[in-house]
Amino acid sequence: MEIKNLKRLQTALVVGTVSVLGTTAGWAKDAKVAYIPCGQVNDGSWSEAGYDGVKAAKDALAKSGTNITIDYTENLSPSQAEVAARDYATKGYQTVVLHCGTFANAAYNAGKDFPNTNFLIVVAPKSVKNVWTYIPAMQDISFVAGYLAAKMSKSGAVGVVASFNFSNITWQAEGFRLGARYGNPKIKTYSNYINSFDDAGKAKEAAQAEIDSGADIIYSATDQASRGIYAAAEANGDLAIACYSDQSNLSPKTVLASALANIPLLVENMVSDSVAGKLVADKVYSVGMAGGIGELALNPELAKTIPPEVAKEVQSLMASIKSGQIKIPAFSEPGQSEQYDLNGLKSK
Amino acid sequence: MSMSVDTPDADRWRPYLLGAGLVLASMTLTGLVLLPIGINPISAYVQILKGAFGSLNAVTEDLVYATPIILTSLSVILAFRCGLWNLGSDGQLYLGAIATVGLGFNRFGLPAPALLPAMAIAAFAAGAVWAALPAVLRLRFGASEVIVTIMMNFLAVTIATYLVGGPWASGITPATAPIVPDGFLPVLIPGTRLNANFLVAIAAAAILSFVLRRTVFGYRLRTIGQNIGAARYAGMPVNRIRFLSFACAGGLAGLAGFGEVAGIYHNLPNGLSPGFGYTGIVVALLARLNPLWAVIVAFALAALNVGSGGMQRAMGIPVSLVSIMEAVLILLVLSTRLLERRA
């Protein structure tokens, strides 16, 4: 009992000091930032994107006179992730970035016990006290990717290969399918889930299965497994659209475009605000194209194959999503987009 | 199978000295991997010690990580003592976790004090059922339990993934909805994650050890494992006992899942187990199928794991190196006849 009270007291004090620091963060002293991704910081995808963001924040803050040091731990199970988070917190890290959906509990639990550290957790349900969640609303840019695919498809069928049927990944897959229908109401859209982030072999066969039933553009909603999707597209002379980071260099002849999550930007903003103490209490940072998250990186090699009018249409679509004229719903059930009435998109 | 049961040993110090030598040897070997990537092995090992025992938090984390491994290794031991391989404790762990969560957030109107026990029982039962299938296939149809249990692991993970993404999804995180607070296991030391399931694991080890040494059931079980012909000759109900112990083995693994959910996550996340089941097999062997030794070995491996996590954070060494280090150590142990049956 007494111990509990003591802890509360400490907590109060600490929170106080944090806020003080926060307000005076303009000339803030140096801080340490820890980065804990799902995979490895050089995976050329999700985990690397987040790491780039942290590094960008370092540079940005350096301009404002704050030097931060960055450390990271790779390839952890959720349980190990919490160990790492707590360890960093005890070592006085000011911000700990948990860049993996499965680390949500790690963030919340550690957050309770280490109130003087900011925990940033990607794709989690809520923000509480010193734990903030940031969510790249990937359905927006996926919708654009679907639209582009539909316009470019010669066969009248496109498909998406996704890793898991988890809500934020399903948003992407369904967003893509919806966008395709928006681009061409008569188009056929397929989706596959392979229950793995890195089983490239299975991803290849899934893509092949869609190609065999007519699809000629495949969108990747997977992590490293996307290599398999490119291989399949390459073998059939078809196209693929990557996600998260620009991957056109991984398969120049097949990756038409990459639907960037701008994870780097998102993470950069979160880290800078956290270090500068500018994060709004209890705010869920779910950022879509309206917030500058999500853009389309065309593969220079293939950009010329896109007819100018298509390019123009895509541009205007993106504009109207940014401006909020078109709101993209987030479907967490496979197949939901098929039933959705396209007229619902236009918000008035 | 050349795995041997712990027997009283004449020169009892030899194994310990040898063991110490092996640890040194594996440290040198891993050092050879470390040097080329420009890392000073000595300071790496110092960091491991720091990470494993540097603070109260570190030590409790060792115990937290050891808890599920203790239970899975007991599961392997129990099955092996009656001559069956349980490579399925990973899957059984998942089933235990699923049962815990299912009961944990549906609650079914259970009063607070009854909820935790009910969850534990459900987890045990679920693990037991998952183990019962391969047991029946082996005892009835002679299907290799090695293969079937491995396949069952894949299935268990698939089911868990389905629940996480589908019916039990919690909105946006790749994890099921959380269980009710009444279903949280009490934390033993405030501010750490060390929870009551650690005591469950220790108790399980003690009970199993007693059952094997002192009870009729344990006697029969050991007889079957050592010489099934003799067991039949002595009129023991061989198949029933084998079935029972394999099911209970599954139950023990299920309890590991219970602890991870009710004690650590309070929900079922995607990728719950980093291969606790397989680690359990290794621990069981290193403990020479002795439940009490399994506790110590599990703690040692856990400390190595937690400690090397610290090393990685301190020096930016890739995690994969940790598993390499463990593997090298164990392979060295295997290459000495330390664990071989004595004729």
Place this chain on the structure above:
Amino acid sequence: MNSRSTLRRIVRAEKAPAATWRFEAVKVSKSYGAVVANAGVSVDLNAGEIHAVLGENGAGKSTIMKILYGMELPDAGHIAIDGQALRISSPADAIAAGIAMVHQHFMLVPSLTVLENLILGNRRFGGVLTDKRAVQAEIAALAQRYRIEVDLQRPAGKLSVGEQQRVEILKSLVRGARILILDEPTAVLTPQEVKALGLTLRELAQERHGIFIVTHKLPEALGLSDRVSVMRRGSLIGTWPTDQITSSELVMHMVGRSLPASVSRPELSPGSTVLELKSTCIPGHAGRPELRDINLQIAAGEIVGIAGVEGNGQQELAEAIAGLRHVSAGEVLLSGNVITNAPAAGILAAGVAHVPEDRHRDGVVLDFSLTDNAILVDHEIPAFQKRGIIDRGAVVRFTDRLIDAYQIKCTGRDAPMRSLSGGNQQKLVLGRELARRPKLLIAVQPTRGLDVGAIDYVHRQLIEQRSAGVAILLISTELDEVLALSDRIVVMREGRVIALPNKPSIETIGAAMLGSIDRTAGAA
């Protein structure tokens, strides 16, 4: 090079019968941990000679032979041909030197055909792919030459023990071996088969093959050999021309003392029937014969002996009575109560004790302590456990009683069963079973692998039990054992019981084993 010329001479031996060679083991020693198996043993073998090596079980005969064949490596001493040392460090070396061995437990791969077993590892057939037809023709010719009939296409697992032995001998000949080592070749044969074997061996000897026969049976040693050596406790006692030594002398050398007077069986009239089999049938399995309408009765205080070549259904019969094997038809009654297909536990509880044929497979748990082995069958009786928890104290007391009642030699009650000699292991099994005060005792090969002293001890125990009114079913392949102990003798052959007249002669029994007596003699 020298040794090569030696071998040339061995080869010439075929054409010029006068030529001779001498194969010898020189001062060979071998020990396993504390156990000394061979202490400076020197034996030799000449071309065209049959040399019997005689000794009790555990005397070290098999060890020295395994060393000659390279399957064991000596701690000291060496092997030589005509005084020229040979390094024989593996069977491959031995085979290359023209040595072949027929093991007591045949080295055949059950799932492979006879032919495949014959060419296994034989470099002559070592092409990338083997042309089975050509090989088969050659081997068939060879088999005919030595009058060894065997179907080359059958899986070895389906052969009778007699056939398996012939395959093993054929294997040696296919390899062109000049030196044959036969380990306990007669253990599994009928008297008539033993004669046949003798002829084959003699024929081989005529062709200047040299043959070692390892056995613990006097008559065969005397009957088959030109010279005989005796081993005791790992050392060679001596070697004599067979025609210059008597069996009683040999026994003296083997046992180190004169044989205990053979057990006397007090006349007593059998009591009420304890065991009764009514036209019992047991399905066959794994090449073992099906048992068809077995009729058998054993009364209290009666020993019924079952003679017969191993593998004719004796073991299955014992297992069926003990509830370890399914009975497909007929009835088994224990003192009037039907126990057909009752669970083994129930049958044991009903007063059946069982000394199993294969101690190591069924009778004991080698890695358990004596205490754990002592309660193998009775671990559930109230005396040894309360509410499922074993009463260590009671078990320990019981074990100690057994140890000194049966003079079991061991380092202590907690020693692992492995560390005991076969005789002492069997004493524990017997003691354990008799302590259960059974109505019926099933004793299968109760003296297999024991030395003379232990054998005599076991025999006395059986007679004692008989006098105490226990009904005893004695199953043994040792004819003289069956003759010495049984009140009645029946023979089992191909799953049938063949009743015999009272006090049958060895010849009649042998004839029955071979099937030349048909079973119209009626049920026992």
Place this chain on the structure above:
Amino acid sequence: MTLSSLIELSFWIPLLAAGVRVATPLVFASLGEAVSERAGILNVGIEGMMALGAIVGFLVAYWSGHSWVGLLAAAMAGLVASLIFGFLTIFRGADQIVTGIVMNILLLGLSSLAYASIFSSAHVVAQLTAIPVFRVPWLSDLPVIGRPFFAQSPIVYAVYLLIPVFWLLLEHSHWGLSVRAAGENPEAVDSAGINIWYLRLQAVSIGGAMAGLAGAILAVVQIGAYVDGMIAGRGFIALAIVVFGGWRPWRVAAAALLFGVVDAFQLRLQVSGVPIPSPFLIGMPYILTIVVVAFVAGRAGYPAAINKPYPLRHFSRSARKLIPADTAVVHPLPQEHS
């Protein structure tokens, strides 16, 4: 596509083709494992050996610029790994299953360490151009089976050669005879004058080399890139397929193909949009394997001597001294009988 198209040939032909592709690495791994198990050695470590093959094969192919060189290197890598495994299990009497599991931990760790430390960032990894499909002139025009079996990557045709080779090797060669015997009754093999230990080591190393190849086929031939964790349990599947196929090359290959077809089928069911949740479809191949192992292959059972180490013979020093150094090695006698 829709459910209705399940009955059309246009569905089944590509399905079969996909089955062949999925099966290819599995056939390699399981053929090798079958040999090793026939000799009495159960190698649970092939998952790791496949991973090692994948990374080594990829790196060498990437550096040398020749896919085939990569495959060769992968085979060697797998072989070396299996020699470690073989040394422990055959010459040191270590338990096969545990050693296999630890080998997995070691090799999976090594391959991802190699990948992480050689490529600072995955971006620099140029894709290998996966080996292109080669249509066998006349055969690929055959109806139905033409495209699935004869319009594939050349490595698939290598499989068609390997299956009969392994069949002859195991069932009809003198060596195979010894291997089969070694799995049933090692003592008999020893007393037949065969060096049982080296025989087993040979069998194990064949298994290792094939596992290495299997991994490389996945990375080099089929994907053209290495991804951490890309083996994704295929090694364990191969173990099951060996039992599934009753340790006989033809049946093992058939089992692998069936597994591949079922896996490809479930992916196509997903495409067809059947209302079954994907995880259940994904589980189909595993369930199938369990059922077959239990009710079809179960009775056959492992070779009798599996995971039973055969003790070594040791010459004591004293004995070595006692035998003259110049002792002649004995030469075989001529084989004449008359």
